Amino acid sequence: xxxxxxxxxxxxxxxxxxxxxxxxxxxxxxxxxxxxxxxxxxxxxxxxxxxxxxxxxxxxxxxxxxxxxxxxxxxxxxxxxxxxxxxxxxxxxxxxxxxxxxxxxxxxxxxxxxxxxxxxxxxxxxxxxxxxxxxxxxxxxxxxxxxxxxxxxxxxxxxxxxxxxxxxxxxxxxxxxxxxxxxxxxxxxxxxxxxxxxxxxxxxxxxxxxxxxxxxxxxxxx
Numbered sequence: 001x002x003x004x005x006x007x008x009x010x011x012x013x014x015x016x017x018x019x020x021x022x023x024x025x026x027x028x029x030x031x032x033x034x035x036x037x038x039x040x041x042x043x044x045x046x047x048x049x050x051x052x053x054x055x056x057x058x059x060x061x062x063x064x065x066x067x068x069x070x071x072x073x074x075x076x077x078x079x080x081x082x083x084x085x086x087x088x089x090x091x092x093x094x095x096x097x098x099x100x101x102x103x104x105x106x107x108x109x110x111x112x113x114x115x116x117x118x119x120x121x122x123x124x125x126x127x128x129x130x131x132x133x134x135x136x137x138x139x140x141x142x143x144x145x146x147x148x149x150x151x152x153x154x155x156x157x158x159x160x161x162x163x164x165x166x167x168x169x170x171x172x173x174x175x176x177x178x179x180x181x182x183x184x185x186x187x188x189x190x191x192x193x194x195x196x197x198x199x200x201x202x203x204x205x206x207x208x209x210x211x212x213x214x215x216x217x218x219x220x221x222x
Contacts, residue, residue, distance in 0.1 A: 003025070003026065006024065006025070006026065006032075009059070009061055009062045009065050010023070010024050010065065012057070012058060012059065012062045013058060013062045013063075013065055015057075016049050016051070016052050016055075016058075016066055017066075017069065018036065018070060018073045020036040020037040020038075020039060020043075020073065021034070021035075021073070022035045022036055023035045024065070024069065032065075032068060034069050034072045034073075036073060038080075039073075039077045039079075039080035040080055040084065041077065041081035041082070041084035041085070042084070043077060045074065045077060046070050046073035046077050047070070048067065048070040075161055078157070078159070078161070079161060079162050079167075081157065082153070082157035082160045082162055082167050083162075083167060083170040083171050085156065085157065086153050086154075086157075086167050086168070086171045087171045089149045089153045090150055090171065090173060093146050093147075093150065093178065094176070096139075096142055096143050096146050097143060097178050099139050099142070099143075100136075100139040100140055100142070100143040102139075103132070103136040103138075103139035104136050104139070104140075104198065106132050106135070106136070107129070107132040107133050107198075107201075107202075107205075108201075109132075110132040113125060114126070126209065129205070133202045133205070136202070137195070137198055137199065137202065140194040140195045140198040141192075141195055143194050144192035144193060144195050147178065147179065147180045147186070147192070147193070147194070148183070148186035150180045151181055151182055151183045151185065152183050154167075154180070154182075154183070155182065179193060181193040
């Protein structure tokens with residue numbers, strides 16, 4: 001198909017183009033390249049008018065062109081909705097993740113400090129660790145509650161052409177290192193990912209303290 005023939009088909013179909021449609025050209029490596037005004041994700045799902053199938057003004061080639069156009073439009077709109085919903089779900093997530101990672105670091109630091117804590121300061125150091133563990137557990141719970149909303153968005157848009165990383169990038173979140181699982185990770189009666197990971201670490205730390213107490217006969221370790 002020549003460029004002139006393509007222009008003729010596009011003109012034939014002009015009554016039925018999607019409102020965001022701006023043009024069509026031959027693609028660089030074959031096929032067609034459609035261009036549209038940017039989708040925000042708030043528009044109605046692109047749907048080709050029913051009249052296309054009954055219109056006597058359209059050739060079969062023009063109908064095929066419109067079908068392809070609306071397929072492109074649906075893909076762009078779907079990706080725009082994903083980006084919009086992800087932005088909304090992620091609003092306020094950054095400080096929660098920062099608080100979670102800082103609380104985790106403070107807990108680990110308090111635990112590591114026990115190895116060099118003098119006997120005279122042992123009880124105070126253990127008390128400090130317990131407070132740090134409680135804060136880390138609470139921060140993990142808060143984060144996972146937020147992560148669950150983000151995971152739900154990923155699940156809702158699982159059929160988008162965008163990967164998670166691509167969606168984050170489009171939402172202006174390209175550099176985030178958040179721990180966000182799948183929606184199923186936050187459902188049911190089990191613990192959620194970061195809560196579970198934090199609980200495992202706390203259990204390991206406390207088990208080690210009990211081992212120290214058992215081996216040394218010094219129950220101040222616990």
